[in-house]
Amino acid sequence: MSEAGGAEALLREVFGFDGFRPGQGEIVEAVAAGRDVLAIMPTGGGKSLCYQLPALLRDGVTLVVSPLIALMRDQVRGLRAAGVEAGALTSANTEEETEAVWAALEAGRLKLLYMAPERLGAASTSGVLRRAGVSLIAVDEAHCVSQWGHDFRPDYLRIGELRQALGVPLAAFTATADAETREEIVARLFAGRAPESFLRGFDRPNIRLAFRPKDSPRRQILAFADARRGQSGIVYCGTRAKTETLAQALREAGHSAAAYHGGMEAEARRTVEARFAAEEGLIVVATVAFGMGVDKPDIRWVAHADLPKSIEGYYQEIGRAGRDGLPAETLTLYGADDIRLRRSQIDESPAPPERRAADHGRLNALLGLAEALECRRRTLLEYFGETAAPCGNCDLCETPPETFDGTEAAQKALSAALRTGESFGAGHLIDILTGTETDKVRQRGHDRLPTxxxxxxxxxSQWQGLFRQLMGRDLLRPDPERHGALRVTEAAHPVLKGEARVDLRRDTVTRTQAPAPKALVSEEDAPLLAALKAKRRTLAEAAGVPAYIVFNDRTLIAMAEARPATLDAMAAIPGVGAKKLETYGQAFLEVIAEGPEGTAELHPSRRRLAGRPEGALFDRLQEAERRLARGETGIEKPMSCTQTTLRHIAERRPADLDQLARIPGMGARQVERFGDAFLDVLRAAD
Structure with a gap:
């Protein structure tokens, strides 16, 4: 395909989308034009489209370097389902699969070739790729080039040499935001010559953020999973052993769950990856070895049974939820032991001192997020250099914590640490503060201290929570060289002198549960959505692909709400490209129509109005909506309103555009497209 075909046309025809997400269009244009590009985009922000679409616009083959076999195979399946010639050369290929990829390359059919970085080490690689006509290199998860990052892949260092050998442009993509990693990417992949950089907003407003202090953490995780039974989720753990025991506990509670960690055999890990891609409702309990490059769009929740390593790690891991843009939830548990473990891991790292100091800063930022007193999303985005209003979609916005002036309590705790030579942990200091005469306290004479x-x-229990908050504020820090004894930091001195105030949460441990997960569709559309999912599962199993390769949840929800009755109407559903319409369109129309010979049944929203004047009004509103689906000119992007929105309009009869805009589902674009016509229909009925 040539660039003359147009990015917008290919976006609609191949991928089934009416428009780009914010920021995608500029990146696609730059990559397609052959400029070197570094794009930092939020996890789930649509990075893959930013190199897949330019590959179709450019001559030759686009080489995609990706770190995980599962991700590569998944993207190849998705592209082929959309009618795009793509292939992957991985160690998991059968001989027949590898031969098919080479045959497609030699015939000039292949547009995207996926390859693991380990294959770049072969001496013949650059010559083979040059003969194959590689004209662009796309690097996914480009932060793997960062030598001190926990996702470091040594073979990523070969990419810069390959780019120079082939003399082609390079586009690098990552969700890692810190400036240090960006500088490493530029130095190692672009030979220090600054590429055209795109830094997109990091907000994922569909993801609910929540943290809780540990209080029987296994019970907390099981309760969170029980409330989301049947939904796909990930539980991250700090140790391999914990993944096994927690996965077993989930299975005993009736969940479908599997453990995943780096100590498992490669075949066992691949089995879990394949199950997670294919099964709906599977919970994977994993270390951070699982997840980089996970492309499953319908992960509805991510929980951390232990505190993540850094704020960047936290952002990437929660970002695996809700990639389809639908509501998703997170829960992060943390306690003093977590903080101590993460501190010691940093201090014992072989990294140079300045790197360890930076890692302590990243952990401090995460602890600041955990101990925040107001909107977590605002705190998170401020770390990435963005400003935000309170989000209304985090635990602190929904239930603001009760706070108090904790300066005096902080001074007492800090004083206890100093008067005991900064040689003891929180447990002993709490004994001193509460006047508990243990043998250890008496033997050391600490019962005679002023504190x-x-x-x-x-x-x-209150003091335990207060010490955890003080560590979260980095006023106290465990000293790994003194077996975790608490050391008073420089930041604590103004507090001790009364020059700085410390606000703390009064209730540091709560047993309240997170709200129930949000429904994806209205109650009246839920039965049809379930039937569409069942049809998708049948078709996916027959084809041997994950369900979302057929259609993702967002597309099925649009079908359930719009209930298209013809292939033309089905083609307007987001996510239904030409190839998928041809392959699956009729099968899903039959589900909507309840049988091959049937006609589409009235939507429940319309049935509610049967026998009432509002029923005829609904029909006229729907007629106006269909007439303007592509605007007054008939050539604009398709747009529609849900049947439920039309029912609300018919029942409430708004008198002006302001009232119309308050109807659920009537966004600014819908009001602009349909507003005047809807009001004309309503006035004519009066």
Whole structure:
């Protein structure tokens, strides 16, 4: 395909989308034009389209370097389902699959060739790729080139040499935002010559953020999973052993769950990856070895049974939820042991001192997020250099914590640490503060300290929470060289002198559960959505592909709401490209119509109005909507309103555009397209 075909036309015809997500269009244009590009985009922000679409616009083959076999195979399946010639050369290929890829390359049919970085080490690679006509290199998960990152892949260092050998442009994509990693990418992939950079917003407003102090963490995770039974999710754990025990506990509670960690045999890991891609409702309990490059769009929740390593790690891991843009939820548990473990991991790292200091800063930022007193999303985005209003979709916005002036309590805790030579952990210091005469306290004479018993106004569990918050504020830091004894930091000195105030949460441990997951569709559309999912599952199993390769959840929801009765109407559903319309369109129309010979049944929203004047009004509103589906000119992008929205309009009869805009489902674009016509229909009925 040539660039003359137009990016917009290919976006609609091949991928089934009416428009780009914010920022995608500029990146596609730059990559297609052959400019070197570094794009930092949020996890789930549509990075893959930014090199897949330019590959169709350019002559030759686009080489995609990707870190995971599962991701490569998944993207190849998705492209082929959309009618695009793509192939992958991986160690998991059968001999027949590899021969088919080479045959497609030699015949000039292949547009995208996926390859793992490990294959770049072969001496013959650059010559083979040059003969194959590679004209662009796209690097997915480009942060793997960062030597001190936890996703470092040494073979990524070969990419810069390959680019120079082939003399082709390179486009690098990552969701990692820190400036240090970006500088490494430029130095190692672009030989220090600054590429055209795109830094897109990092907000994922569909993901609900929540943190909780650990309080029987297994019970907390099981309760969270129980409330989301049947939904796909990931539970991240800090140790391999914990993945096994927690996966077993979930299975015993009736969930479909599997463990995943780096100590498993490669074949066992591939089995879990394949199951997660194919099965709806599977929970994977994993270390961070699982997830980089996971492309499953319908992961509805991510939980952390232990505190992540850094704020960037947290952002990437929660970003695996809700890639389809539908509501998703997260829960992160944390406690003093987590903080101690993460500190010691940093201090024991072989990284140079300046890198360890930066890693402590990243962990401090995550602890600041965990101990935040107001909107978590605003705190998270501020770390990435963005400003935001309170989001209304995090635990702190929904239930603001009760706070108090904790300066005096902080001074008592800090003083206890100093008066004992900064040689003890939180447990012993709490004994001192609460006046508990243990053998250890008496033997060391700590019962004679001025701080002995000065904190009796708080119970032991309250003090545990307060110490955790003080560590989260980096006022106290465990010292790995002294077996985790708490050391007072420089930041604590103004607090001790009374020059700085410390606000703390009063209730540091709560047993309230997160709200129930949000429904994806209205109650009246739920039965049809379930039937469409069942048909998708049958077709996916027959084809041996994950269900979302057929259609993702967002597309099925659009079908359930719009209920298209013809292939023409089906073609206007987002995510239904030409190839998928040809392959699956009729099968899904039959589900909507309840049988090959049937006609589409009235939508429940219309049935509710049967025998009422609003029924005829609904029909006229629907007629106006269909007439303007492509605008007054008939050539604009397709747009529609849900049947439920039309019912609300017919029942409420808004008198002006402002009232119309308050109807659920009537966004600014819908009001602009249909507003005047809808009001004309309503006035004519009065």
């Amino acid at each position: 002995f018993g000065v904190g009796r106004e708080h119970g032991r």
